[in-house]
Amino acid sequence: MSPAARTRQAWTAPDIDNQRWPREMFRIDAAELSQRLLGRRLVRILDGGERLSGRIVETEAYLGAQDLAAHCAGNRRTPRNESMYGPPGIAYVYFTYGMHHCVNVVCAEEGSPAAALIRALAPEEGLDRMRHNRTGPRRASPLRDHDLCSGPAKLCQALAIDRALDSADLVNGDRLFIEGADAGSLFEQAEIANAARIGVDSAGSWAKAPLRWYVKHCPHVSRD
Template identity: 45%
Template sequence: MKKLQWDFYSKDTLSVAQNLLGKILVHEINGKRLSGRIVETEAYRGITDKAAHSYGGRRTNRTEIMYGTPGFSYVYMIYGMYYCFNIVTEKEDIPEAVLIRALEPLESLDKISLNRYNKSFSSLNKAQIKNLANGPGKLCNALAIGKSENKVDLCNGSLYVAKDDINDFNIKSAKRIGISYAQEAANYPWRFYIENNIYVSAK
């Protein structure tokens, strides 16, 4: 699999969020390659986006990675228990990122299932299969993405996004999820997903 490089990520965040759809998120760990097709993303546009951690130029130890080189991971915890995986975009000092919201599991399905449910993939019912990675916390759990995967170079490492030839799908846009606090920004149609894919978290 050919890894996407920094020039892919150093573009307009809304474009990157859409162009990531259909690509493959891969985590090579303990001799296994855990992967899933990206089917849903959300764009966060930094300083002017009230839903972004860097809104208003906020700069902390946590958000500093967003001001750096595109193509690095930004992983943070929500509700004290779930990790969210983001990819830094744009140019340096423009603190924007794309949240990966949902995956269609592809490789090492047993390991992904063990990570999520502590049982083999063959023993899952249809609902459990659909819910393997259809949310940001779920996909991090499934692909073993956590604190150690924060601030890593996605262009040169064991956690990366790979190209794929699939492009025969329609892209839909909708409001982002879970950001009701963000006033008018809560209504921006900056969530993108592959139409009719069962692994999308919400339509």
């Protein structure tokens, strides 16, 4: 389906190849990466080989030392956020609120902290396992598909992503990676919404910066 035709539909995943991203595709700034990730497939291979995946439909950019909403604001560097300073193409997984994990894709040059937060997926492979990971084996009514990965902590729970995957290499590793290596954006501008980031109200002037992107009319995003 052409991008133009897709704008008339509620949401259709764009065609992609199954090629993994090479390192150089991550050597870009976080805003660029955040947009380019949309439509690509995040793949998680569990111990034992089971494959879980979903299309990335919502992202946020955390730009670097100058970005007061970022964990690396003012070049703050601690054991927790060390991987933000690592080479492009690794994961930054952090733990927050005493119970949740979130996953970022580290980008830009090594030593220059920047990353794209993955905020939502349209789940593709392993939905039963995701449901189990999210709620356990028993539940009165099973979670609906659009409740599985519609938030940064939800998708980590669904895909079993935790601090063990912090700094995991998305280029050469075999536990977490991104597929769909065609160059450029997979969407027309009109198919993508751009808005302020979520949960960064205390970041002063940076709180309102439009650094969140999501696929319009997609039921799997965290919010519209």
